[in-house]
Amino acid sequence: MVAGTLTRADLAEALHREVGLSRTESSAIVEQILSHMCDALASGQNVKISGFGSFLLRDKGERIGRNPKTGVEVPIAPRRVLTFRASQMMRDRIVETG
Template sequence: MADAGIARKNDIHQGTLTRADLADTVHNRLGLSRAESAGLVERVLYHMCHSLSLGENVKISGFGTFILRDKGQRVGRNPKTGIEVPIAPRRVMTFRASQIMRDRISK
């Protein structure tokens, strides 16, 4: 198995990384079947989504943290008309990259 920190030629992506790309990487690096690799990626994403839907934050060491925040109702303004409109309370998700990820990205 190749070092996870070193990208191989087939692992370099242009544009957007997709579920299929993640499954292909798992297949190529771990030798699981394509179906098993896709299933593994789906299960990881499912558990992340499920935890977030329960109001839990998701932290992946060396990658970052998905944080949920509840925003209260506030008054906004229509930029075209200037009319004030209420903005309903809502839950938002943010992502905060770990320092390791920020260092990798800035290189």
């Protein structure tokens, strides 16, 4: 496999090749899956894909940061961040191919 970025179009093309759906149907399915995942995350749910990993929402509290250039302390507002944690199966696959 060539190093690079896997895109929506690549996923749709793989679905077209391996399942035999039309390119339009394949693209629509990829968009529906991604849209469903985004909606779930936006509503505060975590997304777990067995054998792949989990997309987790974390609330980070307010804290004091420092401007590295000037050294001035500034407050960093509380925020929600999205993190990904790969499953053990995915980690094992990455180690095998790496």
